[in-house]
Amino acid sequence: MMETANVDHSLAQENIRDYVAQLQLHMALQAKNLVPTLTQSNDPRQQLLHETQATVEKLVSRQRL
Known part of the structure; x- marks a missing residue:
């Protein structure tokens, strides 16, 4: 039980x-x-840019140094 709490x-x-x-x-x-x-933008290029940036930020922030 204690191990589960620690995890x-x-x-x-x-x-x-x-x-x-x-x-x-x-x-x-x-x-x-x-x-x-x-x-908010109806421009698909702008939306793609935001999605790509969010993905890159997430990947970079999860890298171990």
Whole structure:
């Protein structure tokens, strides 16, 4: 029972670390104007750009150094 609680706690901590890493990266890129602001657009190219950027940020933030 204790092991399950430890695993759950570790998983929660890892999820929080991943979220914070993603948020920090996004904020840093946005501060440098490398990420366009997220606005609703009917332009499929703009939507693809946002989806691609989100995917790249997620992958980069989950890399282990």
